[in-house]
Amino acid sequence: MEATRDGFGKAIVELAKKDKNIIALSASVGDSTRAEKVKAILPQQYVECGIAEQNMIGVSAGLALAGKIPFPSSFCSFLPGRCYDQIRQSVCYANLNVKLVATHAGLTVGMDGATHQMMEDLAMMRALPNMTIIVPADSLEAEKATLAAASFKGPIYMRLGREETPIFTDGKFQIGKSNTLREGKDATIIACGLMVHYSLLAADELKKEGIDVRVINMHTIKPIDKDAIIKAAKETRAIVTAEEHQITGGLGGAVAEVLSENNPAKMRRVGMQDRFGESGKPIDLLKKYGLTQKEIMEAVKSLL
Amino acid sequence: MDDSQQKKHAKNIRINIIKMLTKSKSGHTGGSLGMADVFTSLYFHALDANYYTENPDRDRFILSNGHICPVWYATLAEKGLIKEEELLTLRQINSRLQGHPVNHDLKWAELPTGSLGQGVCAATGLALGYKLDGKKSRVYVGLGDGEMQEGSVWEALMFAAQKRLDNLTAFVDRNFVQQAGNTEDMIGLEPLKDKIKAFGWNVIEADGHDFEKINKAFDDAKKIKEKPTFIIFRTHIGQGVSFVLDNYKWHGVAPSEEQAAAAIKELM
Numbered sequence: 001m002e003a004t005r006d007g008f009g010k011a012i013v014e015l016a017k018k019d020k021n022i023i024a025l026s027a028s029v030g031d032s033t034r035a036e037k038v039k040a041i042l043p044q045q046y047v048e049c050g051i052a053e054q055n056m057i058g059v060s061a062g063l064a065l066a067g068k069i070p071f072p073s074s075f076c077s078f079l080p081g082r083c084y085d086q087i088r089q090s091v092c093y094a095n096l097n098v099k100l101v102a103t104h105a106g107l108t109v110g111m112d113g114a115t116h117q118m119m120e121d122l123a124m125m126r127a128l129p130n131m132t133i134i135v136p137a138d139s140l141e142a143e144k145a146t147l148a149a150a151s152f153k154g155p156i157y158m159r160l161g162r163e164e165t166p167i168f169t170d171g172k173f174q175i176g177k178s179n180t181l182r183e184g185k186d187a188t189i190i191a192c193g194l195m196v197h198y199s200l201l202a203a204d205e206l207k208k209e210g211i212d213v214r215v216i217n218m219h220t221i222k223p224i225d226k227d228a229i230i231k232a233a234k235e236t237r238a239i240v241t242a243e244e245h246q247i248t249g250g251l252g253g254a255v256a257e258v259l260s261e262n263n264p265a266k267m268r269r270v271g272m273q274d275r276f277g278e279s280g281k282p283i284d285l286l287k288k289y290g291l292t293q294k295e296i297m298e299a300v301k302s303l304l
Numbered sequence: 305m306d307d308s309q310q311k312k313h314a315k316n317i318r319i320n321i322i323k324m325l326t327k328s329k330s331g332h333t334g335g336s337l338g339m340a341d342v343f344t345s346l347y348f349h350a351l352d353a354n355y356y357t358e359n360p361d362r363d364r365f366i367l368s369n370g371h372i373c374p375v376w377y378a379t380l381a382e383k384g385l386i387k388e389e390e391l392l393t394l395r396q397i398n399s400r401l402q403g404h405p406v407n408h409d410l411k412w413a414e415l416p417t418g419s420l421g422q423g424v425c426a427a428t429g430l431a432l433g434y435k436l437d438g439k440k441s442r443v444y445v446g447l448g449d450g451e452m453q454e455g456s457v458w459e460a461l462m463f464a465a466q467k468r469l470d471n472l473t474a475f476v477d478r479n480f481v482q483q484a485g486n487t488e489d490m491i492g493l494e495p496l497k498d499k500i501k502a503f504g505w506n507v508i509e510a511d512g513h514d515f516e517k518i519n520k521a522f523d524d525a526k527k528i529k530e531k532p533t534f535i536i537f538r539t540h541i542g543q544g545v546s547f548v549l550d551n552y553k554w555h556g557v558a559p560s561e562e563q564a565a566a567a568i569k570e571l572m
Binding site for chain 1: 360364406407408414415416417418419421422423424425426427428429430431432433434436437455456459460462463466
């Protein structure tokens with residue numbers, strides 16, 4: 001068990017050691033985002049910005065202009081929540097080499113409550129031209145994604161979680177290329193982030209009931225792996241998406257767009273149902289708001 | 305460069321501002337005319353010769369209040385960096401001279417500006433990047449005074465002072481005018497000098513229409529160590545054209561053909 005933010009922490013240190021142009025930035029939460037790990041060994045490559053996320057994005061744009069590879073990080077509710085305009089104009093429109101790292105995403109922030117439970121970020125980031133969006137499913141994938149982001153040219157938005165979760169990916173990671181974790185012919189679950197784990201649990205349970213489900217880890221939300229989605233729609237009878245995000249504008253929205261334009265299919269979206277969360281233990285919140293294997297299984301069965 | 309030559313450049317820049325805005329029938333006339341003298345000094349005096357090279361470590365300039373880009377485009381033309389006839393493509397489809405600057409085809413732009421309070425943040429990041437690598441070049445950033453009502457400007461000011469970015473020169477077009485009126489009637493900025501000083505900057509005040517003083521302000525900024533420098537250029541919106549002078553209603557409108565003819569006559 002390890003949090004995706006820890007995968008980022010490991011990779012950013014490795015990257016910084018190899019390349020002096022790698023810069024980790026933080027807005028006073030570097031210990032939480034794990035960016036501070038760079039400070040301990042390479043203080044020159046760590047930039048503290050204070051509680052000023054808008055300026056941090058601008059500073060990152062400027063560092064990119066100076067030839068650096070900046071990784072600004074903060075809590076997801078503030079980055080991108082606080083600085084959408086800066087991301088739009090100074091990063092995406094400018095098309096600069098900035099790697100945005102948003103930790104503490106989604107409902108599983110838990111006790112801090114709804115102010116800190118960002119579930120609209122994918123919708124905001126998906127609408128931006130030039131943006132590439134990655135949502136790693138576990139710590140190992142977060143590590144690989146961070147390494148891939150550093151060698152990728154252009155803006156990247158990476159969404160990470162606070163909670164420790166199981167590690168189940170195999171380390172294969174390519175931006176824009178989804179990984180099929182279970183083959184199946186009855187239905188397909190397309191998930192990202194934390195919900196990939198719950199999708200695997202759902203698939204295992206459904207198997208016992210004789211339902212053969214494919215599970216796709218859609219770690220890159222933009223550009224989305226259209227081929228894998230269309231193939232799934234052709235080869236299986238229904239599509240269910242699962243994400244720790246509002247059901248509008250995120251993974252479910254992206255999959256629905258691909259399907260409706262290319263291969264209309266029966267589908268359901270599991271995610272936050274147009275609501276705000278509340279304080280509570282992550283597992284209790286996931287159950288209360290319907291983001292577990294139970295809801296995924298129900299969605300699959302309702303379509304077959 | 306003596307005053308008379310700078311005056312000649314500023315005159316040409318003002319005439320081109322009138323011409324391009326009249327052609328585009330939209331754009332920001334007042335602030336553009338008001339900053340012609342400062343831009344002349346910036347490009348014909350302050351920026352290092354390396355600015356005009358492909359050297360990645362060159363001096364850089366970011367226009368944070370992107371809406372006064374006509375003065376900047378006209379200055380680039382006066383300096384021979386773009387062709388004068390291209391100025392007439394301002395705000396037209398397929399032009400690289402966008403209504404607000406964009407870096408895509410116009411490398412001098414560095415990054416897009418237009419949404420206020422952002423260019424100054426990027427300039428601090430650029431200055432920090434140079435510092436980290438021990439590069440000697442300077443970063444310049446121009447702001448509008450109304451723009452200083454944006455909170456992110458003050459985030460950047462705190463940051464630059466904390467990081468001791470003495471390779472950064474910021475300057476403001478202090479014309480006391482923003483789109484809907486006088487800055488002090490909206491959300492007042494005074495005492496501006498004291499505020500910026502209190503944020504840890506070296507502050508210089510200068511008449512933004514006196515070349516000797518503008519040049520000196522840019523020169524003095526280069527000598528300051530351990531602190532970034534902020535120059536408050538006292539300017540007049542519409543300087544050089546009597547019917548635009550000090551009139552906030554000229555913030556975001558272009559002259560008519562008749563007005564343009566009168567303005568150019570006055571400027572000649």
